Amino acid sequence: MDECSPKMITPNECQGICKDFHSTIEFIGKRWVGVIIYSLLQGPKRYHQILAEIPGISDRLLTERLRDLEKEGLIIKRVDKTSQKKVEYELTSAGKELEKVIAAIMHWIQQKGKSQYQ
Amino acid sequence: MDECSPKMITPNECQGICKDFHSTIEFIGKRWVGVIIYSLLQGPKRYHQILAEIPGISDRLLTERLRDLEKEGLIIKRVDKTSQKKVEYELTSAGKELEKVIAAIMHWIQQKGKSQYQ
């Protein structure tokens, strides 16, 4: 009980969250997941667009992570009816709500940057 | 320029942030880093306390991650003057400010959980 309750959550909010927190942070923290979501927050994108925008990622890992994100319900894959080579990836509403998490991270980076030059 | 600006930041906020964002999310998303910070948000703790509270982590990796976190300035290691076997790890102010990121993740988990049963 007490090993899973930092100050910001009350004990009875703590039931399922602690297990979930671990798996969630491990999932969204998996290599490239954050930057893929960050990229898709701008709007739906095609496979090679994402690949080009994320320097360093390999195509194999991009495919793997897109599948993971799809399975988790954070993105949807749209294949064009006329051509199965036109594929678009779009965040679901759950995926879009991660914007707040990403915003919190960016806010933290900015704060940290400032305090270094104080 | 446009490949690194989701809607929530303005173009001129985007200068150093985009490079930083990638490295930051890859760092705090590294396996176990999130749960270690989560655990230390409750207050300073000793090595074996953390080890016992995080099921699944190995002692080798805990040591490695504690060193990483120290190097990044997110935690400090305090060794007792009387015995070098009394070691405590404590979040720095930068480390403590990650509470907001963690709160955002927990909020996201709760929202997601709710929407499944709507």
Place this chain on the structure above:
DNA sequence: GAAATAAGCTTACTATTAGTTAGTTTATTC
């Protein structure tokens, strides 16, 4: 006060995950 236990690691090894290279299939462009 010696022997046993515990804290906080370190080293050596195996298993898993990531990255690289090459190749495949369906569209589109020249």
Place this chain on the structure above:
DNA sequence: GAATAAACTAACTAATAGTAAGCTTATTTC
């Protein structure tokens, strides 16, 4: 109709994580 591109997939190597054992310095127990 040949060449290029999109979106993968497979096979392989490199890097990272996990496991098991041991080491050193307290502290506790008898």
